[in-house]
Amino acid sequence: MTHRPAEQPSETAALRKRLNRLEAEFDKHTLQEARARAVTAGLSSGAVALFLSMSLPWVRSGTEARYSARTDAPTGDWWKSDSSLWLGGDQSVATGWELFGAGVMPLFFFSVAVLGVLAVLGLFVEARGLSLSTAWFSVVPVLLAPVTWPVYARTTSMEAGPGVTVALVACLVVAVAAYRASHDGQTRSV
Numbered sequence: 001m002t003h004r005p006a007e008q009p010s011e012t013a014a015l016r017k018r019l020n021r022l023e024a025e026f027d028k029h030t031l032q033e034a035r036a037r038a039v040t041a042g043l044s045s046g047a048v049a050l051f052l053s054m055s056l057p058w059v060r061s062g063t064e065a066r067y068s069a070r071t072d073a074p075t076g077d078w079w080k081s082d083s084s085l086w087l088g089g090d091q092s093v094a095t096g097w098e099l100f101g102a103g104v105m106p107l108f109f110f111s112v113a114v115l116g117v118l119a120v121l122g123l124f125v126e127a128r129g130l131s132l133s134t135a136w137f138s139v140v141p142v143l144l145a146p147v148t149w150p151v152y153a154r155t156t157s158m159e160a161g162p163g164v165t166v167a168l169v170a171c172l173v174v175a176v177a178a179y180r181a182s183h184d185g186q187t188r189s190v
Contacts, residue, residue, distance in 0.1 A: 035184050040123060042177025043134075047119035049170035050112055054096035057161030096163045105148040111141045112167055119174045122181065131182035138175035142168055 009017075094102075100109045118134040145168060149160075 032184075035180070039177050039181040039184070042173050042180070043119045043122050046170045046174035046177060047116045047123075049166055049173065050116040050119070053112075053163045053166035053170060054100065056095060056163030056166055057093035058096045058099055058163040059094050060159050060161050093161060096167070105144075108141060108144045108148045111137075111144055112171075115141060115171060115174060119178070122178060126181075128182050131178045134178035135175050135182060138171045138178065141171050 096109070099105065115134070115138055118130070118137060122130055122134050145164065
């Protein structure tokens with residue numbers, strides 16, 4: 001009996017194996033890049049939408065409704081005294097900035113601002129803990145919206161404008177993008 005040496009793979013077969021590995025790695029990187037772009041687009045568009053929603057009408061009213069936030073400042077300082085907002089015949093809408101200036105729903109507006117900062121921070125810091133925190137925190141404005149909505153809106157013909165809807169949808173977009181960032185394996189562990 002003669003002993004045959006084991007067959008060595010040909011150069012062509014070795015090159016084919018290497019090419020298959022390179023193609024698989026390229027496909028993996030392409031998929032990771034697409035996911036990273038989707039996360040970036042979600043976080044950035046959500047942050048921009050949160051900011052721009054403040055310029056949209058938040059309340060509309062055909063009746064006279066008044067929001068007021070009284071302070072203890074002297075009445076001589078117009079910027080520190082009774083800040084109130086009338087929605088009457090001459091003004092039928094109020095933007096988020098006007099409501100914020102009148103001191104209406106401060107917890108809601110604070111939570112929206114914090115969420116916007118977290119979304120922008122998530123664009124530059126790749127940490128799974130930050131992504132999970134952003135995803136969970138984006139629920140806070142959604143839960144605060146009906147709780148902090150003024151009582152006047154429930155009793156009069158006042159209705160919510162598109163600014164509220166845009167802000168809540170932006171919270172959802174940020175939540176999905178942050179959740180995806182934390183579960184794609186793209187981010188470093190904290």
